[in-house]
Amino acid sequence: MTLTLAVVVIIILLYISWIFNGLGTMGLHIFPDVYTRLHAATKCTTFGTMFMSFTVIAYSTRLYIIEGEARFLNMAIHTFIALIALLVTNPTGAHAIARAAHKMGIKPAEAVKDDLEGADLQQKKPVMMKKKDTSNEEGDK
Amino acid sequence: MIEFTTLFYGSALLFGVLIIICALRVFLGPTTPDRVVGLDTINTLVVGSMIALGAAMWETLFIDIAIVYAVLSFITTLFIAKYLEGGED
Amino acid sequence: MKRSKAFFSTFLFALFVYLFLTLAAGQSLATESPWSEIIWSFEEIVLGISISLLVAAVTNHILCRKRNFRMMNPGRWVIMLAYTIPLFFEMAKANFDVAYRVNTGNIEPGIVKIDPDLKTDLGVTFLANSITLTPGTLTVDVDEEKNELYIHWIKVGEDPTETISGRFVKWIKRFAE
Structure with a gap:
């Protein structure tokens, strides 16, 4: 493994991923309550795992350019799809946990302001529950 | 010189250590959502280490499993959150 | 009409994801062209279309729930x-x-x-x-x-x-x- 530019870029991406995953894990233990912990856990580990995916994509693309075997390109594509799955699912999971915590009655620690306390939230009826009548044919509201 | 394979095995090992540190939060966490946060972080780290292991061993299958694991762990998190909210809606 | 449009857009989405996942899987070994490892073989495309039809038949009421097709x-x-x-x-x-x-x-x-x-x-x-x-x-x-x-x-x-x-x-x- 000689130090070309591509190799240096791959190693830098790998180190960024290690640093941010470590920071996320540290934040999980340093912050005082569940909301601030979610800040650290969601953002940092998503970013770190994103850079792990970037590393693997760059590594496989480099090998594909050097050796020309299609299986390297295939691995880059699959890693890209794993990256998209992570980017879509992780913030939504964090949102679900935060909402559950607030509904359980956990107050944000050291809070200076809480607009959600006592707010009257309106929810739509889920569309899946409707009967199969004309509602499907009406179009968007 | 260190090979890339060694680096990827090393990052999988590092993620394993981080998973153990997150598991401490699952055991300690004063409230239930704290434990769920730890579990969610562990899921993300498992996906990351699967990608690293897939690159180290040249198995594309590992990355396919990582995709499925990401989606399934997301559904698990959603169901736990729904359960914690209570069942009125 | 709207229902068939929902079916069609779900089908296109599923087919796109399938073809993207199987790109460069190295299946069509018979031909000698330099692209034979990258693009899909005929069997792969037939399988993709049948799986996408199945997926679209089961899930078209979930993806296009509001029957609004601006994302087409x-x-x-x-x-x-x-x-x-x-x-x-x-x-x-x-x-x-x-x-x-x-x-x-x-x-x-x-x-x-x-x-x-x-x-x-x-x-x-x-x-x-x-x-x-x-x-x-x-x-x-x-x-x-x-x-x-x-x-x-x-x-x-x-x-x-x-x-x-x-x-x-x-x-x-x-x-x-």
Whole structure:
């Protein structure tokens, strides 16, 4: 493994991923309550795992350019799809946990302001529950 | 010189250590959502280490499993959150 | 009519994902052209079309729930892809922000209400996810009738609507409304 530019870029991406995953894990233990912990856990580990995916994509693309075997390109594509799955699912999971915590009655620690306390939230009826009548044919509201 | 394979095995090992540190939060966490946060972080780290292991061993299958694991762990998190909210809606 | 359109768009989406996953899987060994390892063989395409038909038949009422087909326009997908670039830089900023707060413990949290003035569900979903991924903010709850978001802000400041969502709303309005 000689130090070309591509190799240096791959190693830098790998180190960024290690640093941010470590920071996320540290934040999980340093912050005082569940909301601030979610800040650290969601953002940092998503970013770190994103850079792990970037590393693997760059590594496989480099090998594909050097050796020309299609299986390297295939691995880059699959890693890209794993990256998209992570980017879509992780913030939504964090949102679900935060909402559950607030509904359980956990107050944000050291809070200076809480607009959600006592707010009257309106929810739509889920569309899946409707009967199969004309509602499907009406179009968007 | 260190090979890339060694680096990827090393990052999988590092993620394993981080998973153990997150598991401490699952055991300690004063409230239930704290434990769920730890579990969610562990899921993300498992996906990351699967990608690293897939690159180290040249198995594309590992990355396919990582995709499925990401989606399934997301559904698990959603169901736990729904359960914690209570069942009125 | 609307139902068949929903079926067709779900089918196209599933087929696209299938073909993207099996790109360069190295299946058509018979031909000698240099692209034979990259593109799909005939059998692969037939299998992809049959699986996508099955998936579309089962799930078309989930993907196109509101029977609104504005996302069939490919221009919106291009804008959505372009949106990932400013989002990525915001994410990078977010991580250095969290790194700073992990090391100094300088927090002043609170939950604020913002009114981003978006109309569609897709837009609100994208905005909530973008807010969660960017510095110091985390979506806690949403008012689904008025489309107002409740944000946990790690350092409460002035004018939450503009500070938190002003950067994203003008992008999201381009592709989601």
